[in-house]
Amino acid sequence: MTDSLCGNLTWDSIMLVKAWKDPNVNNLITAGAAAMIPVGALMVPLLLLWTGWWRPLFRDWLASVDHKKIGVLYIALAVVMLFRGVVEGTLMRLHHATALHGGVLSPDHFNQLFTTHGTTMIFFVAMPLITGLMNVVIPLQLGARDVAYPRLNQIGFWLTASGGFLITISLLIGQFATGGWSAYPAYTGSIFSPGVGVDYWLLSVGLSGIGSTLSGVNFAVTLYKLRAPGMTFMRMPLFLWTSLCVSILLVLIMPPLTVACITLGLDRYLGFHFYTNDLGGNLMNFINLFWMFGHPEVYILALPAYGVMSEVASTFSAKRLYGYPSIVVATMCIAVLSFLVWLHHFFTMGQSALVNAVFGIATLIIAIPTGMKVYDWLATLWRGRIRFTTPMIYLCGFLVLFVIGGLTGIILANPTIDFQVHNSLFLVAHFHNVIIPGVVFGMLAGLHYWFPKVFGFRLLESWGRTTAWLWIVGFSVTFFPLYVAGLMGMRRRAVDYADPAIQPYMIVAAIGSLILCLAFLALLGTILRSILLRKQLAVPLGDPWDARTLEWATPCPPPEYNFAVLPEVTARDAFWEAKENGTAYAPVEKYEDIHLPPPTYYGLWIGAFASVLGFAVVWHIGWLSLLGLLGSIAVPIAYALLPYREIILPAAEVQKQDEAWRCAARETDGVTRDEEAHATNRGLAKPDELEIEFAAAER
Amino acid sequence: MNSPPKLHPGLNLGPAHGDDHEAAENSIFGFWVFMMSDLVTFGMFFALYATALHATAGGPGPKDLFDLSSVAWQTGFLLVSSLTSGLALLHVKTHHHRSGAAIGPMLFWLLATVALGGLFLWREIGDFQAMAAQGALPTRSNWLSSLWALVGLHGLHVSIGMLWALVIALGVLLRGVDQRWKLTLLRWGVFWHFLDIVWIAIFSFVYLGGLR
Numbered sequence: 001m002t003d004s005l006c007g008n009l010t011w012d013s014i015m016l017v018k019a020w021k022d023p024n025v026n027n028l029i030t031a032g033a034a035a036m037i038p039v040g041a042l043m044v045p046l047l048l049l050w051t052g053w054w055r056p057l058f059r060d061w062l063a064s065v066d067h068k069k070i071g072v073l074y075i076a077l078a079v080v081m082l083f084r085g086v087v088e089g090t091l092m093r094l095h096h097a098t099a100l101h102g103g104v105l106s107p108d109h110f111n112q113l114f115t116t117h118g119t120t121m122i123f124f125v126a127m128p129l130i131t132g133l134m135n136v137v138i139p140l141q142l143g144a145r146d147v148a149y150p151r152l153n154q155i156g157f158w159l160t161a162s163g164g165f166l167i168t169i170s171l172l173i174g175q176f177a178t179g180g181w182s183a184y185p186a187y188t189g190s191i192f193s194p195g196v197g198v199d200y201w202l203l204s205v206g207l208s209g210i211g212s213t214l215s216g217v218n219f220a221v222t223l224y225k226l227r228a229p230g231m232t233f234m235r236m237p238l239f240l241w242t243s244l245c246v247s248i249l250l251v252l253i254m255p256p257l258t259v260a261c262i263t264l265g266l267d268r269y270l271g272f273h274f275y276t277n278d279l280g281g282n283l284m285n286f287i288n289l290f291w292m293f294g295h296p297e298v299y300i301l302a303l304p305a306y307g308v309m310s311e312v313a314s315t316f317s318a319k320r321l322y323g324y325p326s327i328v329v330a331t332m333c334i335a336v337l338s339f340l341v342w343l344h345h346f347f348t349m350g351q352s353a354l355v356n357a358v359f360g361i362a363t364l365i366i367a368i369p370t371g372m373k374v375y376d377w378l379a380t381l382w383r384g385r386i387r388f389t390t391p392m393i394y395l396c397g398f399l400v401l402f403v404i405g406g407l408t409g410i411i412l413a414n415p416t417i418d419f420q421v422h423n424s425l426f427l428v429a430h431f432h433n434v435i436i437p438g439v440v441f442g443m444l445a446g447l448h449y450w451f452p453k454v455f456g457f458r459l460l461e462s463w464g465r466t467t468a469w470l471w472i473v474g475f476s477v478t479f480f481p482l483y484v485a486g487l488m489g490m491r492r493r494a495v496d497y498a499d500p501a502i503q504p505y506m507i508v509a510a511i512g513s514l515i516l517c518l519a520f521l522a523l524l525g526t527i528l529r530s531i532l533l534r535k536q537l538a539v540p541l542g543d544p545w546d547a548r549t550l551e552w553a554t555p556c557p558p559p560e561y562n563f564a565v566l567p568e569v570t571a572r573d574a575f576w577e578a579k580e581n582g583t584a585y586a587p588v589e590k591y592e593d594i595h596l597p598p599p600t601y602y603g604l605w606i607g608a609f610a611s612v613l614g615f616a617v618v619w620h621i622g623w624l625s626l627l628g629l630l631g632s633i634a635v636p637i638a639y640a641l642l643p644y645r646e647i648i649l650p651a652a653e654v655q656k657q658d659e660a661w662r663c664a665a666r667e668t669d670g671v672t673r674d675e676e677a678h679a680t681n682r683g684l685a686k687p688d689e690l691e692i693e694f695a696a697a698e699r
Numbered sequence: 700m701n702s703p704p705k706l707h708p709g710l711n712l713g714p715a716h717g718d719d720h721e722a723a724e725n726s727i728f729g730f731w732v733f734m735m736s737d738l739v740t741f742g743m744f745f746a747l748y749a750t751a752l753h754a755t756a757g758g759p760g761p762k763d764l765f766d767l768s769s770v771a772w773q774t775g776f777l778l779v780s781s782l783t784s785g786l787a788l789l790h791v792k793t794h795h796h797r798s799g800a801a802i803g804p805m806l807f808w809l810l811a812t813v814a815l816g817g818l819f820l821w822r823e824i825g826d827f828q829a830m831a832a833q834g835a836l837p838t839r840s841n842w843l844s845s846l847w848a849l850v851g852l853h854g855l856h857v858s859i860g861m862l863w864a865l866v867i868a869l870g871v872l873l874r875g876v877d878q879r880w881k882l883t884l885l886r887w888g889v890f891w892h893f894l895d896i897v898w899i900a901i902f903s904f905v906y907l908g909g910l911r
């Protein structure tokens with residue numbers, strides 16, 4: 001029976017207590033990881049109090065509605081969660097290296113690992129990375145002062161963060177689901193998974209899903225309505241096109257996921273029969289709903305990466321993007337086609353051969369626009385003024401490895417082949433092969449590329465390049481052996497295997513996963529080292545890469561309002577054109593007052609109540625659920641009734657800040673591309689002879 | 700510069716409202732986008748319902764449970780409430796472009812809408828109680844689960860719309876019909892009409908279709 005004060009929560013739910021009473025290997029590993037939560041929960045506030053950083057943290061970051069800061073918060077969340085994801089992936093790989101007929105981890109523990117790993121990586125690493133990057137970049141590239149709804153943006157972040165809180169706390173209190181990131185019933189129904197695990201999955205995925213829907217709405221409106229004067233659709237930088245497609249996808253495909261979560265929740269909590277084995281329940285409905293979300297989701301993750309790669313390719317070869325209209329059309333085609341292929345995730349589940357063939361062909365067709373883009377990127381590099389900076393190394397890794405991943409996807413799109421390798425490690429190799437070289441490389445390239453824009457200083461090239469190579473090598477060593485192991489018959493989600501011939505591949509993969517851990521550490525190292533050297537790396541004048549689009553027409557970091565006067569756009573690469581005409585830093589005639597949304601804790605309150613609600617529902621604590629629910633309703637009402645006053649920045653103040661930057665830019669002698677990675681790069685670019693020659697040849 | 704006229708789908712305040720009208724475009728457009736997302740949500744519940752039509756698992760089916768006269772009353776209440784919500788908005792449009800306009804009529808129509816929504820919910824809950832009394836609970840079959848979830852989701856939306864209208868009434872009393880509340884009213888109007896459209900679909904597809 002559930003206790004009314006604490007619901008199903010008991011002392012034994014706490015991992016540390018469980019490990020104390022029953023100290024076996026599995027419990028100790030989990031408890032070790034779980035112990036980091038209370039330690040962190042104690043250390044971080046102490047550190048903040050001791051350094052006095054809590055005040056700026058709250059005032060300048062948590063209360064801020066500035067899209068750049070919210071973007072940074074998203075990315076910070078993603079990096080923290082990436083730590084957990086990488087550790088779990090490595091743990092599984094190390095386990096498999098010794099798992100011939102057994103191994104260290106218990107089946108239940110292994111099941112939890114791949115479930116949390118998959119869920120974390122998709123919903124709390126990849127999603128916050130793309131949302132964070134879009135947040136930072138969209139308004140700047142668009143020539144706008146912020147997103148359309150700054151407060152909604154904050155709420156979206158905190159909903160995602162409360163989902164992240166739930167999946168994190170599940171490590172310490174209770175346990176997570178064991179049904180994989182896709183959580184198929186009937187296994188995840190209350191009969192086969194009675195504990196709290198699936199409930200944690202439902203609530204963390206559900207809450208962050210609502211956050212993503214709101215972000216999608218926000219970005220879509222921003223892109224439709226807040227374009228700078230003259231920024232027609234066909235003048236938008238490619239990253240904005242991919243963002244537009246992603247926003248549309250988010251608006252339309254998050255609902256199936258939300259519905260899947262709600263209905264499975266109704267089954268589990270109230271005894272409904274959507275997906276049960278008895279009384280007419282139909283578990284195929286869940287699988288369809290999940291993949292109606294799940295397939296477009298992979299394009300939500302991949303498209304922004306394509307966008308970043310397009311910007312990177314053209315900036316670091318100092319050339320216009322080759323075949324811009326064709327990439328735009330290809331992006332749109334991919335977005336539309338992504339709705340029509342979801343069934344390829346379950347070819348084996350009993351449809352007719354005809355249905356399978358239709359979905360197989362639809363899937364194959366996606367290869368055409370994607371292939372087109374690859375050629376466009378290659379052609380952009382052709383005879384460009386190429387610099388092998390960190391983002392370019394990621395681009396090269398992407399071009400080679402992502403294409404291989406795409407090709408194995410084409411293999412899987414054929415239903416007859418899929419029947420052989422479905423649910424084998426071949427599939428695991430395939431999707432990591434598109435996700436890591438595609439999404440992760442894309443996001444890391446974007447991180448390097450736009451980092452100076454947000455923080456005012458570059459990331460160290462030496463460390464950055466090493467990191468990029470570690471990711472490339474680590475990925476290849478970890479995942480290529482899995483293709484072979486899959487073809488040899490090794491199942492995915494299997495705790496052990498019986499064929500000794502597989503073991504060598506597992507050992508190689510384990511070594512690879514250690515290289516990936518190094519890559520993650522090197523990423524942190526790059527950031528930390530660069531923070532220490534930030535004076536040397538500063539690029540205050542705003543344009544360290546001799547770039548082409550509007551975000552570089554601002555200082556680094558840009559003021560809260562981004563643009564002192566909204567730019568007038570007359571060409572596709574607006575900033576490049578301004579530089580060619582010599583008007584990039586020209587004095588501005590007239591400044592106007594700027595209205596800014598006031599800082600607020602709206603999002604934080606919503607996040608807090610949503611977290612309470614989620615936690616209480618997981619543990620069936622009635623009164624606390626009610627409190628969380630009422631709070632979540634009361635906060636918007638309270639903020640609606642409170643007065644709302646915009647901050648007005650007087651024109652004179654704007655003029656002072658803006659003129660200081662423009663004067664400095666006019667008086668500084670820029671650097672050529674040879675010195676891009678040197679301390680002399682202050683963010684002002686000077687065209688060099690090669691660049692001019694190539695540009696002339698391009699015309 | 701010659702900018703295109705500001706317009707958005709649905710009832711526009713019109714140029715007489717000056718800045719308020721200008722500001723409406725982005726706000727209302729975004730809300731429509733959000734409603735499209737909500738529409739997909741309902742679409743998914745409709746799809747679940749459609750696949751459950753024969754999954755009564757030996758339990759009661761539409762012919763045993765549906766009471767068309769009650770559903771007709773509900774439809775009536777909701778359709779009239781759409782009219783009253785429209786009248787509230789029209790009053791804002793035609794009177795509140797200048798300050799000092801009386802808010803009484805607007806409040807009256809707003810609260811009338813809430814009252815009609817309440818009547819709708821009262822009949823709907825009555826239906827659910829009647830079903831429960833016959834053992835037709837959502838735990839009985841897949842079909843009943845889908846029915847309760849779909850109709851219940853609509854009922855939840857109606858409740859949210861009513862709560863929202865009450866908050867607007869309070870806000871207007873506290874702060875007057877300023878730009879913020881005008882835009883809120885416009886969004887609420889879109890929401891309320893949306894509920895009506897979804898109900899028409901439920902009425903035709905679930906109830907009329909079920910008794911066919």
Ligand code: HEM
Pocket residue numbers: 085086088089090092093114115117118119121122125126179180181182428432435436440478491492493494513516
């Ligand atoms: C960083 C290095 C990574 C390693 C070592 C790693 C390793 C693994 C392993 C061992 C599995 C379980 C395979 C099995 O079922 O037998 C797995 C599953 C999975 N991984 Fe990764 N992974 C990594 C990165 C990523 C990234 C970046 C993502 C996505 C953003 C990702 C998403 C997934 C998903 C969705 C699953 C499926 C989980 C399930 O079966 O439900 N992984 N990974």
Ligand SMILES: [Cu+2]
Pocket residue numbers: 294295298341342344345
């Ligand atoms: Cu797919």
